[in-house]
Amino acid sequence: xxxxxxxxxxxxxxxxxxxxxxxxxxxxxxxxxxxxxxxxxxxxxxxxxxxxxxxxxxxxxxxxxxxxxxxx
Numbered sequence: 001x002x003x004x005x006x007x008x009x010x011x012x013x014x015x016x017x018x019x020x021x022x023x024x025x026x027x028x029x030x031x032x033x034x035x036x037x038x039x040x041x042x043x044x045x046x047x048x049x050x051x052x053x054x055x056x057x058x059x060x061x062x063x064x065x066x067x068x069x070x071x072x
């Protein structure tokens with residue numbers, strides 16, 4: 001399923017403990033449980049990892065975003 005593919009891609013990206021993580025619509029295809037798990041993972045990594053996230057749901061990233069840029 002699309003959600004499982006999204007989870008697998010996110011796991012692969014997080015596996016190597018990156019300094020910068022670029023996420024393009026990371027919540028698409030995830031159910032509520034998967035989205036909550038991703039939220040917690042990003043919050044935990046925030047002190048040691050920078051994120052560049054594109055999303056149609058900017059409210060979702062409020063907990064870990066230090067700056068936002070809205071286009072359109």
